[in-house]
Amino acid sequence: MVELFQVLGGIAGFGGVALGVLYLLYRDLVRDIIRRRMFRTLTSAQATALFGTVVVLAFAVAILGIFATLAESTGVRQFLVLVGMLLLFLLAVLFLAVRLVTGPAARAKAGGGAERRLTTVRRHVESGEADQAERALEASRLDRESSVFWYWKARIALVRSNLDVAYGYVEEALKLDGRDPYGIALKMELLLLAGDPDRRDRAARLSVESTGLNAELDAWLRQLRAEGMFDGGVRTRTELEARCPLPTRTTEDVHAE
Secondary structure (H helix, E strand, C coil): CHHHHHHHHHHHHHHHHHHHHHHHHHHHHHHHHHHCCHHHHCCHHHHHHHHHHHHHHHHHHHHHHHHHHHCCCCCHHHHHHHHHHHHHHHHHHHHHHHHHHHHHHHHHHHHHHHHHHHHHHHHHHHCCCHHHHHHHHHHCCECCCCHHHHHHHHHHHHHCCCHHHHHHHHHHHHHHCCCCHHHHHHHHHHHHHCCCHHHHHHHHHHHHHHCCCCHHHHHHHHHHHHCCCCCCCCCCHHHHHHHCCCCCCCCCCCCEC
């Protein structure tokens, strides 16, 4: 690393050092972050702040390098170039500052709109209106990496009596959040509705494993046992939900794009 700065500094002075810093930023920060897929663990605000910081820092180093190079000359053209670069730098900083200040408010507004649309999704699902629920879910712009999105996809498939499709969707939801009590309850309902002894036994084991995870889920499990839902027999969705209604989401963790 020292040799790199010595070579660049010897060839292009402080401007070469600035180029070296930019190279190291890319090699040790940006490229590493992309390769390790760290953005999957960051919120949109954190990702924006991270890249904004990198851009501002890189631009600042570049400006210092250009300034150091042009400082040796007193020509008018070089001075105008320096002023223009400084203005661009200030505009970039201003833009990032505005984004960071207004971003949370905009996301909160978008999240509130998405949550209202999910209330519409739930209403259509409970009314058995699968097509309207599907359109409302798409209109919510809910993040496809959210377990809530796949939960509602599963509920919509269940309304259409597509048990296998619904089971695939709820499994996707639980991959993203394995402790979601609503997803667990829905998975158990799908296993019971399959009418297969093996799946019924899987539902019973899952109920034991999930006991104590959530108070609402525990109450639902007690109701299932009291109604004999694990004892056998083919259950229709209407009958099961009439006697043991699924736990209902009242507050959604929404990440709208």
